Amino acid sequence: MGRRRQESVGRVTVRGMEDAGRIAFHRIALHRIALQKMSVPALGLAVLLLLMTSAPTYAHDLWVEHTGDEYVLYYGHAHASHGGAEYIEYEPEDVLGVECFDSSGASRVLPVGDTYPLRVRGECAACWFLISSGYWTKTPYGTRNLAKDEVEHVIESWRSLESVKRIDVWCESLRDPLTDGLEIVPLIDPLSLTPGEKLRLKITFEGDPVEGAVVAYGGKVRGLSDEDGLVNVRIKAAGFQSVSASIRIPIESDKADLEIHTGFLNFELGGEE
Numbered sequence: 001m002g003r004r005r006q007e008s009v010g011r012v013t014v015r016g017m018e019d020a021g022r023i024a025f026h027r028i029a030l031h032r033i034a035l036q037k038m039s040v041p042a043l044g045l046a047v048l049l050l051l052m053t054s055a056p057t058y059a060h061d062l063w064v065e066h067t068g069d070e071y072v073l074y075y076g077h078a079h080a081s082h083g084g085a086e087y088i089e090y091e092p093e094d095v096l097g098v099e100c101f102d103s104s105g106a107s108r109v110l111p112v113g114d115t116y117p118l119r120v121r122g123e124c125a126a127c128w129f130l131i132s133s134g135y136w137t138k139t140p141y142g143t144r145n146l147a148k149d150e151v152e153h154v155i156e157s158w159r160s161l162e163s164v165k166r167i168d169v170w171c172e173s174l175r176d177p178l179t180d181g182l183e184i185v186p187l188i189d190p191l192s193l194t195p196g197e198k199l200r201l202k203i204t205f206e207g208d209p210v211e212g213a214v215v216a217y218g219g220k221v222r223g224l225s226d227e228d229g230l231v232n233v234r235i236k237a238a239g240f241q242s243v244s245a246s247i248r249i250p251i252e253s254d255k256a257d258l259e260i261h262t263g264f265l266n267f268e269l270g271g272e273e
Contacts, residue, residue: 060088062264063242064127064166071166073098073118073129089116095131100124105173125169128179133160135256147255157256158248164264167191177204182213184245184265191267193235202229203245205261213245238269 065072073095076088098110100122110120110127120127135147137157148157163181167174170189177183185202193199202225203213209229215222217233225231225245233243243265248258 061242061244062129062131062162062164062262063240063266064129064164066166066168069121069123071120071122071124071127073131073164075131090131092116092118094133095129097128097130099128099179101126101128101173101178103169103171103173105171105176105178107178125171126165126167126174126178128163128165130161130163130181132162135159137256148257149254156258158258158260159251159253159256160260160262162262162264164266166266168267177207180206182210182245182247182261182263184215184243184263186265187230190241190265191269193269195235195237195269198232198234199243201225201231201233201243201265203231203247203263204229205247210245210247213247216244216246217242235269241265241267241269 060075061077063074065074074087075090076086092112092114095112095118098112098118098120099107100110100120101107101124103125108122110122112118113120118129134145135157136159137144137146137148137151138155139151139153140155141153144151148154151157161181163179163183165178165183167186167190170191175185175187177185182203182205185204187200187202190199201215203210203215209227210225211227211229213225213229213231215225215231215233218236222233223231235241244262246260246262248260250257251259
């Protein structure tokens with residue numbers, strides 16, 4: 001299946017999204033937009049300093065656990081260094097798509113069930129999930145899970161889209177983006193790394209490199225992608241790995257001012273954690 005832009009958004013029922021971390025995350029998004037007129041070097045430095053001195057960039061994590069031929073999608077804080085509920089329940093209808101990729105890069109769409117947590121089966125070199133918590137609007141009285149045309153006294157609004165890619169078998173096709181969404185693409189085999197080594201990554205959106213994506217690992221912001229979409233992350237320990245990236249895209253819509261895309265990359269390393 002070729003690359004495709006995901007457009008539809010399911011009904012939003014993900015709980016716990018109004019916590020302080022999520023609000024701080026989107027507050028950071030506005031600061032970055034305000035800095036757009038700065039020079040590129042000054043912009044990168046200012047944004048990075050802002051992010052490193054702010055609340056955790058991602059209030060929640062999205063990850064995939066793999067046993068045998070089964071993949072299970074989770075949402076919460078089980079692999080995060082910041083606090084919060086380990087598992088946050090989502091509605092299966094919030095999942096917009098699941099794809100399984102073989103070693104050639106060919107994909108097949110996996111069916112989305114109607115139970116929580118979402119479980120799918122397949123023999124995948126990599127799998128990819130897309131989920132949406134829908135529209136969010138900040139007002140003087142709090143942040144609501146509604147579009148801005150459904151709320152009065154709007155301060156800011158955004159549409160949230162999150163995806164996660166898990167790699168279990170390395171193949172050369174994984175050096176390229178697999179989808180049109182925000183994606184973290186490893187340029188070397190991440191499964192071969194040991195703690196202390198660097199992982200070279202490219203951040204892409206709609207297949208193209210993204211400059212200025214905010215990249216986090218181990219619960220901390222590690223940097224911004226450069227003009228070629230590139231960034232390095234140093235592996236801290238063995239075991240389960242999760243790298244995240246985020247971009248904010250201004251849109252013209254009655255529903256929201258921004259689209260906020262967050263992508264996660266999961267893989268596992270052997271050895272003692």
